[in-house]
Amino acid sequence: MTEASITVEVVYRGIFQKTLAQRICRAIVLAARKRGHTGTAFARYGDSPERNGVPAKQFAVVAVNDIELEASMAKYEPAVVDVSIAVDDTLVKGVESWAWYGRQPIWKPVRKDGFLLVTSEKTPDEVLSQTDTAERPFSLVVVPGAASFAGLWVFKDDHTDYRVLGALAKVAPDWVRLDDVKALIKEQTKDEAAVQSAQYGYDGARIRPVKPGEGTSGHEKLQFDKPGWTTMRPGIVVDARKPGERNPFYKKYSARTLRPVVNFDTCIKCTMCWLDCPDECFEVTPEGHYEVVYEACIGCGICAQVCPVKDCIVMVDELKFDDNTNKWDLWKKDRASYNQWFEKMSGVPADPKAVARASTAATNASPAANPTTSAGGDE
Amino acid sequence: MAVAVKSVETSDVETEQLATGCEAIAEAIRLADVDVMAAYPIRPYDGVMQAAAKLIANGKMDVEYIVADGEHSQFEIVKHACAVGSRVFVGSSGVGWFYAFEAIAVTAGLRLPVVAICGNRALDDPGAFGTEHNDSLAVRDLGWLLPWAETAQEALDLALMAWRVGEDKRVSLPVAIGLDGAFLTHSQQIVKIPTQAAVDKFLPPFDLGDRLLHPDNPITIAPQVDQDWLMEIRMQNDQAMRKAEGVIREAHADFKKLFGRGGESPFLDEYMTDDAEFVFFGQGTLALPMKVAIRRLRKEGHKVGLVRLKWFRPFATEEIVRSLSRFKAIGVIDRDYSFGSPHYGGVLYNEVRSALYSQPKRPVVVGFIAGLGGREIEQPMAQEIFEKTKAAASGDLKAGDTCHWIGVRS
Numbered sequence: 115m116t117e118a119s120i121t122v123e124v125v126y127r128g129i130f131q132k133t134l135a136q137r138i139c140r141a142i143v144l145a146a147r148k149r150g151h152t153g154t155a156f157a158r159y160g161d162s163p164e165r166n167g168v169p170a171k172q173f174a175v176v177a178v179n180d181i182e183l184e185a186s187m188a189k190y191e192p193a194v195v196d197v198s199i200a201v202d203d204t205l206v207k208g209v210e211s212w213a214w215y216g217r218q219p220i221w222k223p224v225r226k227d228g229f230l231l232v233t234s235e236k237t238p239d240e241v242l243s244q245t246d247t248a249e250r251p252f253s254l255v256v257v258p259g260a261a262s263f264a265g266l267w268v269f270k271d272d273h274t275d276y277r278v279l280g281a282l283a284k285v286a287p288d289w290v291r292l293d294d295v296k297a298l299i300k301e302q303t304k305d306e307a308a309v310q311s312a313q314y315g316y317d318g319a320r321i322r323p324v325k326p327g328e329g330t331s332g333h334e335k336l337q338f339d340k341p342g343w344t345t346m347r348p349g350i351v352v353d354a355r356k357p358g359e360r361n362p363f364y365k366k367y368s369a370r371t372l373r374p375v376v377n378f379d380t381c382i383k384c385t386m387c388w389l390d391c392p393d394e395c396f397e398v399t400p401e402g403h404y405e406v407v408y409e410a411c412i413g414c415g416i417c418a419q420v421c422p423v424k425d426c427i428v429m430v431d432e433l434k435f436d437d438n439t440n441k442w443d444l445w446k447k448d449r450a451s452y453n454q455w456f457e458k459m460s461g462v463p464a465d466p467k468a469v470a471r472a473s474t475a476a477t478n479a480s481p482a483a484n485p486t487t488s489a490g491g492d493e
Numbered sequence: 494m495a496v497a498v499k500s501v502e503t504s505d506v507e508t509e510q511l512a513t514g515c516e517a518i519a520e521a522i523r524l525a526d527v528d529v530m531a532a533y534p535i536r537p538y539d540g541v542m543q544a545a546a547k548l549i550a551n552g553k554m555d556v557e558y559i560v561a562d563g564e565h566s567q568f569e570i571v572k573h574a575c576a577v578g579s580r581v582f583v584g585s586s587g588v589g590w591f592y593a594f595e596a597i598a599v600t601a602g603l604r605l606p607v608v609a610i611c612g613n614r615a616l617d618d619p620g621a622f623g624t625e626h627n628d629s630l631a632v633r634d635l636g637w638l639l640p641w642a643e644t645a646q647e648a649l650d651l652a653l654m655a656w657r658v659g660e661d662k663r664v665s666l667p668v669a670i671g672l673d674g675a676f677l678t679h680s681q682q683i684v685k686i687p688t689q690a691a692v693d694k695f696l697p698p699f700d701l702g703d704r705l706l707h708p709d710n711p712i713t714i715a716p717q718v719d720q721d722w723l724m725e726i727r728m729q730n731d732q733a734m735r736k737a738e739g740v741i742r743e744a745h746a747d748f749k750k751l752f753g754r755g756g757e758s759p760f761l762d763e764y765m766t767d768d769a770e771f772v773f774f775g776q777g778t779l780a781l782p783m784k785v786a787i788r789r790l791r792k793e794g795h796k797v798g799l800v801r802l803k804w805f806r807p808f809a810t811e812e813i814v815r816s817l818s819r820f821k822a823i824g825v826i827d828r829d830y831s832f833g834s835p836h837y838g839g840v841l842y843n844e845v846r847s848a849l850y851s852q853p854k855r856p857v858v859v860g861f862i863a864g865l866g867g868r869e870i871e872q873p874m875a876q877e878i879f880e881k882t883k884a885a886a887s888g889d890l891k892a893g894d895t896c897h898w899i900g901v902r903s
Contacts, residue, residue, distance in 0.1 A: 160719065190720070215721075340721060343728040348665065349604035349704050350718075350726055354711035 119177035119186060120289040122197045122282070123223065125205050126172070127261070127371065128164025132157075133269040134201060134262055135172040141279055141298060142174035148294040151176045152183055158191050167369035167412055169209035176289050195223045197286060199278055202261035202371060203234035204432040206245040208333050210368040216337040217368060219246035226250040229285045231319075233257045233274060236433070238322035244433050247329040254322045257281040257315055261371065273311035280315025292316050332436045336365065360410065366393065367438055370413030372429040375459050378403050378445045378452070380426045380466050387417035387427060397440075405442035428460035435459075506691040506752060512684045514677040515540030517645040518584075518610055518670075519547075520684075521652035523554040524692040525608075528579035531559045531567040535589035536622050537612035537678035556582075564589040568596035568607070575605040576706045576714060580656060580699040583607060586674060587614035590628045600667045601636030602726065603715055604733065606659035606699075607667040608652065613777070613828075614674045615866040623867010624673040626777065626829040630805075630840050632669065636730045638737055639806040641671040641776040643762070645682040648672055650754060651803075653687075653696060657744045660699050663736045671805075673828075675867055676778040687752060695744075695751055738807045760809035761816055762801040765791065769798030771856075771886040773878065774817070774845060775826035776802040779863070779870050783826070786875035797879060802841070810848050817849060822857040822893070824882030828864045836860065838896040857885040860896030874900040 122142055126135040136157065143153035153176040164170050171191060177183035186192060200206060200220055208217040221230050230252055232241050238256045245254070257277050264270035276299055283292035296309045303309075347353075355361050374387075381403055388396040388404045395411040396404040406417075418427040445452035453464035512520065518541050522530060532542040548554035557574075561567035564585045571581040585593055590611050600607050611629040615621035629639055638659060642648040648670065655668035672678050687695075706714060718726070738760075745759035756762050762780070765787055766772055773783045780801040790797050800816055800823075817823055827839020835843055842860035849855050861878050864870045877899055885893035 161717070341725070343725040343732070346725055346729065347704070347712075348729050348733070350602060350715045351704050352713045352716055354713045356711050 117178075118182035119175060120197070120286055121186060121192045121195045122174045122176075122199065122286075123192065123195045124172045124174075125198060125200045125209060125220065126170055127166075127202050127205075127263065128168035128170040128369075129166050130263040130265065131201050131261075132164065132170070132172075133264065134275055135170070137269070137275045138199065138201075138278055139172045139174040141275060141295070142282065142290055143176060145279065145283075145290050145294040145298045146176040148297060149291060151178060151289065152180055153177060154183060154187060165369065165412075166414065167371065168366075169205055169368055191223075193223060194225050195228065196225060197229045197231060197282065198224045199231040199233075199282070201233050201274065201278065202263075203232050203236060203241055204261075204371045205368075206232060206241055207432065208246060208368055210336065210365065215340065217334060217365075219333075221245065221248060221252055224252050227252060229253050229255055230324075231255045231257055231278065231281055231285070233259050233261060233278065235260050238320050240433075242322065242324060242329055244436075245324075245329045246333055247331045248324045248326050250326055252324050253285070254324050255281055255285060256320045256322070258318045258320075273308060276308050276311035277315030277318070280312035280317075281319035283312070284316050284319050285321070330436070334438065338363065360407065365409045366412045367409055370411060370432050372413045372415060373408060373411060373432050373435060374406055374413070374415070374417050374427045375430050375441070375456055376404070376406060377423075377426045377428075377456055377460075377464055378442065379449070379464060380423050382423055382426075384422060386420040386422065390416050390420045392416060399442050399446075401446075403442060405440050407440060408438035425460070425462040428462055430459050430461075504685075505688070507685040507687045510684050510686050511681050512645055512686075513540060513544070513679050513681050514642065514645040514648045514672050515612070515679065516544040516681075517649040517684045517686075518652055518672070519544035519554075520686050521649045522556065522582050523548055524687060524689060525580060525582075525653060525656050525696055527556050527582045529557040529559065529571060529574035530582040531561050531570040531574075532583075533561045533564050533567045533585065533589065535564070535586045535612075535614075537614060537672075537674040538584045538586040538589065538610065540612070540678050541584055541610060564593035565596055568593040568600065568609075571607050571609075572596055572600045572603065572605055575600075575607050576603070576701075576704075578699065578701050578705050578707070580660070581607050582609070584610035584612065584669075586612040587628050588617045591616070591631065594631075597632055597637070597667075598635050599715070601632075602730065604665040604704075604730070605667060606656070606665055608655045608659055609667065609669040610648075610652075610672050611669050612672050612674050612678045621866045623675060624677075624777070624828065625865050625867065626671060626827070626840075629669060629671045630829050633806065633840065636666055636734060637806065638664075638666055638668040638734075638804070639671060640668070640804045641802065642673075642677060643778055643780050643801060645677060645680070645684045646754070647803075648677060649684060649686070650748065650752070653692060654741070654744050654748060654759075656699070657696050657747075658737060658740050661740045661744075662700075662702065664733050664740050666730070666733055666737065671777060673778040676781075685752075685754075691751055695747060734807055738809055741804060741807070758803075758812065760802070760804050760812055762803055763816065764799040764801070766798035766800060766816075766819075768796055769820060770796040771822040771824065771882050772798045772800050772817070772820050773824045773826055773882065774800050774802065775828070775841065776805060777828060779826055779828055782870040782872065782875055783878075786872060786879060789872070790879055795879070795883070797882075805841070805844075808844060808848070813845070814848050814852060817845065817856060818852055818854060820856050820886075822859060822882050822886035824859050824861055824878050824885075826861045826863050826870075826878060826899075830862050830865065836896055838862075842896060857893040859885045859893055861899050862896060863899040868900060871900070 124135040139155040175186040262274040571583040615625040825842040838860040
């Protein structure tokens with residue numbers, strides 16, 4: 115935030131929140147326009163539609179005039195932002211997407227003393243506990259509300275954008291005033307409830323100053339060097355993997371909002387999860403079980419949907435987990451501890467006797483909690 | 494007039510044949526032991542299709558001959574065949590060449606040494622079969638090597654050079670040989686056909702090395718990239734193109750040693766330039782009527798010559814500049830046109846002017862648009878080209894700073 119301009123990014127889940135991100139970025143510029151500023155809104159240019167759940171970014175830059183705006187034009191993404199808005203709290207575990215290299219801490223582009231807004235039903239401390247260790251001070255702002263997921267080209271009008279805009283007016287009042295936000299929403303919707311959602315976001319936003327050193331150091335460091343023309347293989351050739359090998363550079367876990375946990379005791383080894391997983395995440399164990407390779411899993415939930423055994427594969431909030439370690443080894447070594455862990459994470463009993471076997475796949479997954487399957491996503 | 498009878502010399506490295514340019518290319522395909530060729534009929538490229546098919550039918554050649562469902566597939570087929578290690582041949586003409594454009598563009602980016610001919614043909618509409626160089630020239634900026642032949646013999650020789658140079662690991666770029674439709678592709682000339690043993694000495698087997706697409710060598714070719722990668726990839730291609738000039742010189746020297754043909758330089762064919770005050774400059778078969786004109790003009794006492802360009806890409810700038818700087822004026826004859834270009838000139842004209850720009854002593858460069866659509870360059874046209882070039886050489890700015898359309902009805 116200079117005297118001349120402010121840069122805001124919206125980090126969102128590809129496809130499911132694309133329209134949401136676009137609405138927020140457009141509204142920032144239009145609200146600022148009400149007090150005479152100018153601005154630009156743009157998406158991180160890349161493949162479209164984005165991959166399901168992949169962290170993606172859109173941006174809004176507001177400036178006092180066209181000349182000041184020029185420094186922020188003709189860019190894919192700003193290197194430094196004043197405010198970063200994550201519209202799903204699992205994004206705080208770090209983001210990696212195509213067009214970026216390696217996992218980035220969510221605060222990476224946020225300037226010193228900038229703001230990280232996160233929509234969440236959790237407390238600021240809970241959110242911070244899964245955020246990479248801060249390297250410079252910033253303010254974490256939790257905007258109340260669950261992540262809003264919709265399908266491709268579809269928008270779920272649950273006022274998330276209005277709440278976010280209200281919270282933004284709280285932290286950047288010089289650029290986006292609450293009155294302007296409300297006036298804009300009123301014009302656009304003629305809906306007083308929508309206007310009130312902006313006020314709710316303003317009032318309900320909890321600000322938690324973050325000092326350097328706060329946060330978690332538990333997330334994987336994943337960084338790559340880009341080769342030069344003398345070190346790249348000629349002919350646009352890259353090393354591929356032999357059959358059965360996994361690519362250590364291709365990790366997809368930052369796309370995940372939920373992860374599957376498996377009850378190996380109730381597994382009937384039917385192969386359905388292994389067969390239907392679109393990302394080939396399952397490895398066959400010596401006993402014929404199927405264990406999830408969490409580095410490769412995007413959390414689409416298809417395994418849980420196709421599993422014929424009730425609560426054998428359960429989709430669980432990604433923020434509950436600290437790492438991507440595969441879990442079959444633990445089960446093999448110490449079933450009791452594993453099953454304790456399974457129950458704690460999934461909230462369902464691990465004991466086979468307590469599980470009704472005559473369930474159907476449809477009762478297994480929770481469509482409401484699962485963006486891919488509920489929203490008809492990837493078309 | 495009595496014609497002297499001479500005996501034809503025999504050689505242990507070649508035999509003679511009366512062959513069209515297309516048939517000469519088919520012989521080159523046989524001699525290079527091409528693995529895969531792809532065909533789709535369009536005039537004049539279809540001449541190669543027929544000649545190659547005949548060689549196969551007669552049991553003289555063993556090549557996987559794939560008739561595609563269009564030019565785009567045709568060029569995709571050889572691109573992929575090349576990636577799995579096949580020596581390949583392909584070709585097209587005019588708008589067929591353009592239909593293949595997506596495949597043509599990516600082949601150079603992928604550094605796959607596909608060898609093609611472009612049987613030069615006017616671009617439709619209106620449909621016209623005759624030669625015009627805008628089809629080949631459209632790939633000017635894409636990273637293909639672009640030689641042009643004057644005779645059927647040179648077509649064959651350039652084809653053998655094309656595999657040798659294109660497949661060289663330092664280059665690894667596709668080559669498209671320009672052959673003037675009708676005048677070269679469909680006119681029979683005496684062509685010396687090298688023996689297989691001699692060609693084997695010149696052309697090593699194709700080896701893609703660790704870029705070979707094979708299950709035992711797992712690689713991914715051409716993944717999606719973004720702006721973080723493209724400049725490095727372009728830079729690699731640029732370096733390969735820069736190395737091509739030296740590799741062509743090496744191959745030319747070897748070729749000359751084996752077969753005695755090819756002239757002094759692989760890039761320029763100079764005719765009566767030693768004492769020339771001004772020269773004509775062009776590529777392909779238009780050199781033939783211009784040489785006839787030069788002999789006539791020489792008898793009249795005019796010190797005029799011809800410099801024929803043999804490789805348009807890579808453009809051997811240093812050598813070309815060194816050669817052309819010797820003259821007072823250059824008459825560049827383009828069998829192509831670039832609408833709305835600087836001075837409303839041809840492609841070659843503007844390239845030559847650009848190459849000469851940094852020279853302290855620059856000859857006058859006059860542009861001529863001639864022979865479009867395959868129109869013959871007749872002696873009165875050659876005379877007009879001569880007169881305007883001469884006027885430019887003697888300081889007539891009006892003649893010098895413009896491009897002239899030659900032989901066009903008003």
